[in-house]
Amino acid sequence: MMNTAVDVALARFQPRLPLAVAYSGGADSTALLLACAQRWPGRVHAIHVHHGLQPAADAFEQACRAFCAQIGVPLxxxxxxxxxxxxxxxxxxxxxxxxxxxxxxAGAIRSPDAIEDIALAHHADDQVETLLIALSRGAGLPGLAAMPAVAERSGLRWHRPLLEVPAGAIREWLRCRGVRWIEDPTNADPQYLRNRLRATVLPALDASLPQFRALFARSARHAAEAQGLLEELAREDLERVGDPPALAALRLLSEPRRRNLLRFWLRTRHGTTPTAAQLSELSRQIAHCSTRGHGLRIRVGRGLAERRGDCLVWMPEES
Ligand SMILES: Nc1ncnc2c1ncn2[C@@H]1O[C@H](COP(=O)(O)OP(=O)(O)OP(=O)(O)O)[C@@H](O)[C@H]1O
Incomplete structure (x- = not known):
């Protein structure tokens, strides 16, 4: 059989074994699961999540069980x-x-070793859609960075080995092998922006700029790299201003650098994301908060930021 984009991507994929594949039953994760199971027999585990709210969820689970039994992969x-x-x-x-x-x-599986790596089946079309959705929301660099090919999160390494493979190539790979998959009916529902982009914008891009997947992916990687640098800067600035941050030290920073630091501090120390308007207002008030008696108290993310002594503190809002 021809060496397709799926085979090339799989040949480059080097996870730690055993590997778990997040398996929805859709075309992409069916292909990923089969390709991984063939490459590492006996070392691959499938994980399926049943979405209680969706009417078709039982049928997805049944189909996933049948396919895993057929290819001899534990689910x-x-x-x-x-x-x-x-x-x-x-x-x-x-x-x-x-x-x-x-x-x-994944944390509960012993196969016989613990699972440290998970594979998700996002592909190049998903990446373009994610980038377009970020643009449609007026996102900054974190959104424009779209999805990383590898990320460490909650003690696991999450891989997206098909991120450079076009959706059409994955379906073609399955068809060549006579493998069937389930079509999620919500993927065609035009109430979701992602589905509208897939149905209308991606075909238009294909017609006028056939290399758009690789080009958009390159832009996303540039954005991710720049965002990494901004985080390095924020980490250094946070060490300098202290935690809780000293207002006088915050005032010395330039406006965009202060916003960058505040965004980082709120996300990493308090798990909250401010809106752009809240962040600008907070930064503006900090800049003007120069005398002892000057109070500061504003709503930011899911809580309140306020002056306490010479410092800025943030507290979650009581629910
Ligand atoms: N119910 C689920 N159970 C396990 N993993 C899932 C589930 N839904 C999605 N995933 C994982 O997340 C990835 C991205 O999800 P997304 O909703 O874009 O995919 P999908 O269209 O549902 O399925 P597929 O990517 O398999 O065609 C999937 O490729 C799959 O690896």
């Missing part, structure tokens, strides 16, 4: 009931709950 199934939090989209909530569940299941 663990978890369940989530992903109700979204206030201010969070249903898709973000489902994704967050899914990743937490995959991490929990």
């Amino acid at each position: 663990s199934v978890g369940r989530v009931d992903a109700r979204h939090r206030c201010g969070e989209s249903p898709e973000d909530a489902a994704r967050r709950a899914r990743y937490e569940e995959i991490r929990r299941i």
Whole structure:
């Protein structure tokens, strides 16, 4: 059989074994699971998350069980009931709950060794859609960096080995092998921006700029690199201003550098993300907070930032 983009991507993929594949039953994770199972027989485990809220979820689980039995791969199934939090989209909530569940299941598997690496089946079209969605929200560098090919999170290494492979090449790879997959009906639902982009914008890009996947991916990598540098700067600045940050030291920073630091401090120390407007207002008030009696108290992310003595503190809002 021809050496396709899927085979090339798999040949480059070097995870630690045993490996868990996050397996939805869709085309992409079916191909990834099969390719990994063939490359590392007996060293691959599948994890499927049943989305309690979706009517077709039982059928997905059945199909996943049947395919794993057919190819001789052990499967663990978890369940989530992903109700979204206030201010969070249903898709973000489902994704967050899914990743937490995959991490929990992976932590319980002994195969016989513990699982440290997980593979997700995002591909080049997913990456372009993610970038376009970030642009549509007016995102900054963290959003424009889109999805990394490898990321360490919650003690696991998450890989996306198919990130440079076009969606069409994955389906073609499956067809050549006579493998069937399940089509998730929500993937065609035009109420989701991602689906509208897939149906209309990607074909238009293909027609006028056939290399768009590789080019957009390169831009995302540039953004990721620049974002990494901004985080290095924020880490150094945080050491200098202290935690909680001293207001006088914050005032010495330039406006964008102060916002960069505050964003980093809020995310890494307090697990909250401010809106662009909140961050600008906080930074502006800090710049003017120069006398002893000058108070500061504003809503930022899911809490309140306020002056305490000579420092800035943040507290979660009581629910
Ligand atoms: N229910 C699930 N259980 C386990 N892993 C999942 C599940 N849904 C998605 N994933 C993982 O996350 C990746 C990205 O999710 P996304 O929703 O974009 O994919 P999908 O269209 O549902 O499925 P596929 O990518 O397999 O065609 C999937 O490729 C898969 O690796």
